[in-house]
Amino acid sequence: MAGDPDAWLSHHIFENRASLVWVSDVDDTLVDTKAMHSKAAEAMAPALNSTLGVSKTQHVLHCFRATFDALLDAHQESHDSEDATDYTALEERVEDCQISIRRRWGATKRFSREVLIWIAGQDCGLALTADQVGSATDAYWAEMTARPQVFADAPELFTLVRENSGLWPLLMTSSDARFHLGLDGQFEYDVARSLAFKEARIAKLNDFGISHGGLFVGDPVDKPDPEYFARLFTHVDSLQRPKSKRLTVFLGDSYRSDIEVPLSLNTQAVGVLVDRGTLKPRVVDDRLIVVNTLSHLSDALKGGRR
Numbered sequence: 001m002a003g004d005p006d007a008w009l010s011h012h013i014f015e016n017r018a019s020l021v022w023v024s025d026v027d028d029t030l031v032d033t034k035a036m037h038s039k040a041a042e043a044m045a046p047a048l049n050s051t052l053g054v055s056k057t058q059h060v061l062h063c064f065r066a067t068f069d070a071l072l073d074a075h076q077e078s079h080d081s082e083d084a085t086d087y088t089a090l091e092e093r094v095e096d097c098q099i100s101i102r103r104r105w106g107a108t109k110r111f112s113r114e115v116l117i118w119i120a121g122q123d124c125g126l127a128l129t130a131d132q133v134g135s136a137t138d139a140y141w142a143e144m145t146a147r148p149q150v151f152a153d154a155p156e157l158f159t160l161v162r163e164n165s166g167l168w169p170l171l172m173t174s175s176d177a178r179f180h181l182g183l184d185g186q187f188e189y190d191v192a193r194s195l196a197f198k199e200a201r202i203a204k205l206n207d208f209g210i211s212h213g214g215l216f217v218g219d220p221v222d223k224p225d226p227e228y229f230a231r232l233f234t235h236v237d238s239l240q241r242p243k244s245k246r247l248t249v250f251l252g253d254s255y256r257s258d259i260e261v262p263l264s265l266n267t268q269a270v271g272v273l274v275d276r277g278t279l280k281p282r283v284v285d286d287r288l289i290v291v292n293t294l295s296h297l298s299d300a301l302k303g304g305r306r
């Protein structure tokens, strides 16, 4: 069975379809965050144009996109080794402006748009103010929230999961890290504000076919911290599922963030890595499969046809 995706999906998904607990990542798994990001970056322009002028704004946004793409490539482990040095330097810069956040919460956030636009400004020789950072990122997130691009294969899977197991999938999603620029280039983190923002953004997905049976946001403890997944497993344990038959399916686009830790914490869990750039599904081992579309899972729930 090891190498046959159909056999893997039939064994883990179809045969257990009534008792599975599904846990899905959101960004770049259910919604095309990368494409949304590109539009949202454009939406920042009016907020910056008024104080920076058109030319400097375009330069800053170019740097912002480059920084974000480098971090996302590393997150999805698609960067090649030649870029590793640049990436490490970038990661250090992202961390260096979160000293008090690290001290207070024990970790930093990689994808805070407030941090990334501020770094982009630095790369263009500009020291953006808290107002510029705040108004630009407000415009960015307003666009991200208003027009989520849900992948076409996601709503069907969610409906089939609900029909087969009686439960909507649980959603595990990172913090949006809505920070505020304070003094000396250091950022401040209001956990309640950041959490409320992400909850509202996820609630909006309901209008686009993505309902959920429980929401786990990484504010303040985020994926892949084992504490984050321990909280999630406590919830899974509370669900009405016979322990002997329980199997939790972790779905995500990042092995490191979404799959590696929960599988190491719990033997009754399998992983589905969603790599939309790959050509066909591939079994890694008995507990992990790579798929290029969520339709493979929908077809498995319908009886293994694809």
Ligand SMILES: [Mg+2]
Pocket: 025, 026, 027, 028, 029, 252, 253, 254
């Ligand atoms: Mg993701």
